[in-house]
Amino acid sequence: MDEDAFNLSIRKFLKHFGVTAQREIENHVRKAIEDGKLRGDEAVPVRATLVIDGLLRDFHIDSTITLSASAAQTS
16 A cells, blocks of 8 residues: 555545535535524534445444533533
8 A cells, every 4th residue: 555645545435425514514514504504603413434345334433522611611
């Protein structure tokens, strides 16, 4: 295995995921605030799941996204 190529490929995937996921989170949170589903001052639980076909069934990372400074202090 070429470690450099492997590492570069992983980094490229993670960068693409990070940019795309951030955009999706921002759009959905803004829409939820507009629709009255969120107030905009709370903390929202979030889960990312990684699946690698045939190698990793599902790996979860759970966290919280805070929508305001006051939510960050209470979470």
